[in-house]
Amino acid sequence: MATKQQIVLVTGGSGLVGQAIRMIVEQQQQESSSNNKYQFIFVSTKDGDLSILNEARQIFEKYRPNYVIHLAAMVGGLFRNLKYNLEFLRTNLAINDNVLLLAKEFHVQKCISCLSTCIFPDKTTYPIDETMIHLGPPHQSNFGYSYAKRMIDILNHAYSDHFKNNSNDYVVDGSNQLPIFTSIIPTNVYGPYDNFNLEDSHVIPGLIYKAYNAVQDAKLKNSNTAKLLVFGSGQPRRQFIYSLDLARLILWTMENYNEIEPIILSVDESDELSIGEAAKLVAETFERSYPDIRMEIQFDTNYSDGQFKKTASNLKLRRYLPGFQFTSMSDGIRDTIRWFITNYDVARK
Structure with missing residues (x-):
């Protein structure tokens, strides 16, 4: 008799990490x-508004x-966050409260929520x-997005x-295991299916789209020079993680990570680089x-540089997975650019 598949619900399933x-x-x-053994269900806004409980x-x-x-989250780049902090706070508070409440009501075995390094203190x-x-x-x-994510x-x-206080009501499948609600904290994610919209995008997809437009403009002008405009000084430093690496780590987390405390999913500190x-x-x-x-x-x-650095330690992750191999930035950017050019007509812009 075949074992029944376990259902894994992925909210924000049409986004960068979900894809x-x-x-x-x-x-x-x-x-x-x-x-x-698992059946993955990827849901997005077309399936329903998670900020509305019903x-x-x-x-x-x-x-x-x-x-x-x-x-799932209301997300955006630096300049959209600056403009809509209130909306980011209220919408994400509602989404997170609803999802975790329903995970409890439906006796989910494990709920893994995605945070962000922007939740950390500015002065640290x-x-x-x-x-x-x-x-x-x-x-x-x-601060709106950050505080909403902290609340998870x-x-x-x-x-x-x-x-723990109501253990008889929440044991999983008749075992002694209680549900696990935990979270992951990835550093800056990039890869295929990213949002390349110049108003809403993060650093890497924004640079890729601007570089692509610059090349097309140069070709139209029969010029051999394309100008890539970078907002800010270019000095702020970030750790970037390729989305497929993050996906592998999230699936590992689902099967193996049982702490309530969050875990940072990031490349090593030595891989940090400037914008x-x-x-x-x-x-x-x-x-x-x-x-x-x-x-x-x-x-x-x-243009504002935003936070100068957010260097994160992945020592906790390395204790679990000392040999995990991350995709190099050069390979990840190459593959993301190839995906963007091939899928230009359907990419989010």
Whole structure:
């Protein structure tokens, strides 16, 4: 008799990380039939508005998940956050409260929520680690989004206490195991299916789209020089993680990570680089694709740099997975640019 598949509900399933999980799951299922113990359901805004409890409940009633990977959020780049902090706070508070409440009501075995390094205090020491989340206010530029995400960690601990105090009501499948509500904290994610919209995008997709437009403009003008404009000084530093690497780590978390405390999913500290260095990698990749055009990088310091650095320690992750191999930035940017050019007509812009 075949074992019944466990249902994994992925909120925000059409986004960058959701699509990466889909790609890795399909790859693993093709490689081995033993990887078919889970049925992944990817939901997005077209399935319902998770900030509205009744719509969120309909999704849970339809699929009755055993696991939840909670990626859904109102997101945007630096300049959209600066403009809409209130909306980011209220909408994300509602989404997270609804998803975790329903995960409890439907006796989900594990709920993994996705946080962000922007939740950490603005004034802090580096590297930041999982113990430092609540030690001061986040950067003012995106305090709405940051505080809403921080509250997931508070909710996880509150639900954990609730399960322990009402253990007879929440044991999973008749075992002694209580549900686990936990969270992951990735550093800056990039990859296929990213949002390349110049108003809403994060650093890497924004650079890729601007570089692409610059190349097309140069070709129209029969020029051999394309100008890549970078907002800000280019000096702020970030750790970037390729979305398919993050997807693999999230699937590992679902099966193996049982702590309530969050875990940072990041490349090593030594892999941190500046925005200017990332722009150079993007420019060099386009120059290899269009050998007749030279990319010229310009920095517009009239734009805010945002937080200068958010260096994160991945020591906790390395204790679990010391040998995990991350995709290099050069390879990840190359593959993301190839995906963007191939899928230009359907990419989010």
